[in-house]
Amino acid sequence: MKKWDINISSKNSFFNLDITELWKYKDLIFMFVKRDVITIYKQTILGPIWFVIQPIMTMLIYIFVFGNIANISTDGLPHSLFYLSGIILWNYFSECFTQISETFTQNTEIFSKVYFPRLVIPFSKLFSSSIKLFIQFILFLIFFFYYKLSLDIIDPSIWILLTPYLIVLLSGLGLGFGLIFTSLTSKYRDLKFLLQFGIQLLMFSTPIIYPLSSLDGDLLFLMKLNPLSHIIESFKFSFLGKGFLSFNGIIYSSIFMILIVFLGVFIFTKTEKSFIDSI
Amino acid sequence: MSEVVIKVEKLSKIYRLGQVGTGTLSHDLNKWWYKILGKDDPYSKISQINDRTKQNNSNYVYALKDVSFQLNKGDVLGIIGKNGAGKSTLLKLISRITSPTYGSIKAKGKIASLLEIGTGMHQEMTARENIFLNGSILGMTKSEISSKFDEIIDFSGCKMYVDTPVKRFSSGMRVRLGFAVAAFLNPDILIVDEVLAVGDAEFQKKAISKIKNINSNEGRTILFVSHNLASVKTICNKGLVINNGQLDFMGNSNDAIDRYVNLSFKKSNFDLSNLSYNKFIKINDLKIISDSLIDLRTSFIIHNDFNVLTEDIELIIRYDLYNIQNIHVFRQEISIYNSSITEKGNYRSELIIPSKFLNKGNYFINIDFIDFEKKSLLNIQNALYFEIHSHLSDENISKRDVNNSILNPSLENSIDFKK
Numbered sequence: 001m002k003k004w005d006i007n008i009s010s011k012n013s014f015f016n017l018d019i020t021e022l023w024k025y026k027d028l029i030f031m032f033v034k035r036d037v038i039t040i041y042k043q044t045i046l047g048p049i050w051f052v053i054q055p056i057m058t059m060l061i062y063i064f065v066f067g068n069i070a071n072i073s074t075d076g077l078p079h080s081l082f083y084l085s086g087i088i089l090w091n092y093f094s095e096c097f098t099q100i101s102e103t104f105t106q107n108t109e110i111f112s113k114v115y116f117p118r119l120v121i122p123f124s125k126l127f128s129s130s131i132k133l134f135i136q137f138i139l140f141l142i143f144f145f146y147y148k149l150s151l152d153i154i155d156p157s158i159w160i161l162l163t164p165y166l167i168v169l170l171s172g173l174g175l176g177f178g179l180i181f182t183s184l185t186s187k188y189r190d191l192k193f194l195l196q197f198g199i200q201l202l203m204f205s206t207p208i209i210y211p212l213s214s215l216d217g218d219l220l221f222l223m224k225l226n227p228l229s230h231i232i233e234s235f236k237f238s239f240l241g242k243g244f245l246s247f248n249g250i251i252y253s254s255i256f257m258i259l260i261v262f263l264g265v266f267i268f269t270k271t272e273k274s275f276i277d278s279i
Numbered sequence: 280m281s282e283v284v285i286k287v288e289k290l291s292k293i294y295r296l297g298q299v300g301t302g303t304l305s306h307d308l309n310k311w312w313y314k315i316l317g318k319d320d321p322y323s324k325i326s327q328i329n330d331r332t333k334q335n336n337s338n339y340v341y342a343l344k345d346v347s348f349q350l351n352k353g354d355v356l357g358i359i360g361k362n363g364a365g366k367s368t369l370l371k372l373i374s375r376i377t378s379p380t381y382g383s384i385k386a387k388g389k390i391a392s393l394l395e396i397g398t399g400m401h402q403e404m405t406a407r408e409n410i411f412l413n414g415s416i417l418g419m420t421k422s423e424i425s426s427k428f429d430e431i432i433d434f435s436g437c438k439m440y441v442d443t444p445v446k447r448f449s450s451g452m453r454v455r456l457g458f459a460v461a462a463f464l465n466p467d468i469l470i471v472d473e474v475l476a477v478g479d480a481e482f483q484k485k486a487i488s489k490i491k492n493i494n495s496n497e498g499r500t501i502l503f504v505s506h507n508l509a510s511v512k513t514i515c516n517k518g519l520v521i522n523n524g525q526l527d528f529m530g531n532s533n534d535a536i537d538r539y540v541n542l543s544f545k546k547s548n549f550d551l552s553n554l555s556y557n558k559f560i561k562i563n564d565l566k567i568i569s570d571s572l573i574d575l576r577t578s579f580i581i582h583n584d585f586n587v588l589t590e591d592i593e594l595i596i597r598y599d600l601y602n603i604q605n606i607h608v609f610r611q612e613i614s615i616y617n618s619s620i621t622e623k624g625n626y627r628s629e630l631i632i633p634s635k636f637l638n639k640g641n642y643f644i645n646i647d648f649i650d651f652e653k654k655s656l657l658n659i660q661n662a663l664y665f666e667i668h669s670h671l672s673d674e675n676i677s678k679r680d681v682n683n684s685i686l687n688p689s690l691e692n693s694i695d696f697k698k
Contacts, residue, residue: 008378
């Protein structure tokens with residue numbers, strides 16, 4: 001007698017992440033990514049060019065407000081490059097975080113009708129955000145090469161090779177936080193109201209609009225507790241030559257990321273079993 | 280053909296009634312605490328049986344309780360029961376949309392459900408893109424969809440609109456598209472819930488024959504929920520009756536339908552406890568009597584057993600029949616006085632509704648006991664409900680033959696012929 005392929009039971013194991021099942025649904029992840037990317041700018045004239053216009057607009061605002069009016073230091077780097085590097089990395093993280101934190105609330109309809117591993121949605125959001133990041137990164141490279149080749153006022157280093165790993169760290173943190181948030185808000189939605197505020201707070205406590213070097217003492221110590229700080233600073237150091245690359249910091253961020261991903265997946269897989277009853 | 284492909288054991292699902300708010304937090308914490316201690320859920324003991332007509336005292340209800348059954352390969356199971364009996368909950372558990380409170384489900388092979396077709400279609404995307412999206416949501420791989428793409432488009436009959444965004448589609452076309460994708464899923468176990476209620480007659484026929492086809496040619500196991508007893512009878516070989524969240528009957532489909540009809544007839548009797556005391560009339564029994572499921576070709580009797588409590592009234596019983604759109608179909612008045620005065624005592628009135636008279640549909644009857652001056656002595660609104668089903672042999676109706684008239688009489692007629 002063949003053994004059972006599907007076993008649904010009220011009792012569940014402590015940590016039930018089924019990677020092989022998730023892999024079987026890789027086509028679905030791809031389809032969701034495709035849906036997100038092609039539908040977001042449907043019925044617009046500029047289409048995907050908006051991917052590029054958005055960070056440029058933000059950059060211009062930052063240059064005007066933080067650079068010119070508030071006169072916040074940029075470590076002597078060109079304003080446009082300094083802000084743009086922060087903006088695209090931050091946008092990537094915050095997009096992963098907010099999109100994934102809406103997994104349960106935004107997909108109620110589909111979740112209440114069809115079964116597929118629920119983690120498909122967070123992963124597809126991760127990939128569609130990555131595509132956006134990729135396009136915006138090209139924009140960054142254009143600015144980068146302009147300043148490097150025609151003006152030569154920045155000082156990139158071999159640590160540029162670390163960039164993919166930094167992106168992985170960002171993705172992991174966005175994923176982990178997002179999974180925790182969506183699970184916690186599936187039944188009691190109170191936390192949802194804090195999310196917007198929390199993200200803003202997190203942005204100001206990450207060196208996006210100011211360099212870490214402008215801080216000292218207790219404040220600097222606090223900043224270093226933020227795993228995002230090390231990622232942003234390392235990126236700025238490797239591309240622009242100014243910043244704060246510390247191995248302990250990277251290792252700290254890595255451990256933080258792994259823990260938060262595990263915690264996120266753990267809570268998420270607990271929640272997905274019966275969240276449909278409590279929405 | 281006797282391999283067991285799905286085995287459901289002691290399946291229970293508890294739902295909490297009411298809204299989620301601060302009040303539910305303490306219950307959640309309590310449950311969680313019991314779980315840490317390794318004890319049973321404290322609220323399962325006070326949970327009630329799922330009868331939507333009863334007042335709830337405990338806030339927790341068994342949507343399903345201790346349901347166990349198994350199916351062999353190739354079985355087509357019709358799941359029948361009243362609204363809210365737990366049919367959909369059962370399907371949701373089997374299709375893994377939510378997980379059971381107790382018990383287990385074991386299955387072999389791939390399960391796919393058509394709980395609602397066209398799920399996850401995106402308005403802005405074209406039919407072509409949606410076929411791929413919808414197909415992968417339902418568990419197909421990209422290559423599977425590509426290989427069946429032309430068949431899917433043909434089956435949906437939307438070839439012309441393949442590159443048009445789905446938002447421009449009519450709702451019927453969306454259903455066709457959704458069903459077409461689902462029809463080519465090739466699961467080992469297919470779950471179908473009321474999908475046939477939508478779409479035009481031509482498409483319904485197509486869908487039913489497709490389901491039959493899937494079953495007979497490919498030996499798939501199908502779980503089918505429908506209120507249309509006629510289609511359950513034609514498609515299914517096994518039937519399962521759920522009543523108040525509990526398994527009431529499991530066996531062959533004809534027996535299950537009979538069992539269900541009995542159950543609902545009990546319900547269609549007038550509930551005497553709802554009636555307050557009346558000094559003129561006391562109802563003893565009020566019900567519909569029929570040999571079997573009422574369809575277009577069966578007649579049935581409205582049986583009314585009552586006592587007259589006072590002398591000196593000239594009694595008329597007035598039956599008013601309405602259809603579900605509240606259209607007044609007919610009125611029948613029955614006088615029960617001889618020599619101008621109704622005597623005290625027990626009366627039994629029977630009104631025979633002939634076959635081939637009313638068309639299929641739902642009807643209700645208001646009963647009014649009036650005196651000679653048309654003054655109401657006892658008025659019972661919505662006293663009885665009944666449904667007339669389409670006759671089995673009328674099931675394979677084609678589109679142009681659908682008759683939605685109120686009456687469906689077979690009138691006497693004659694034809695003269697001259698050359």
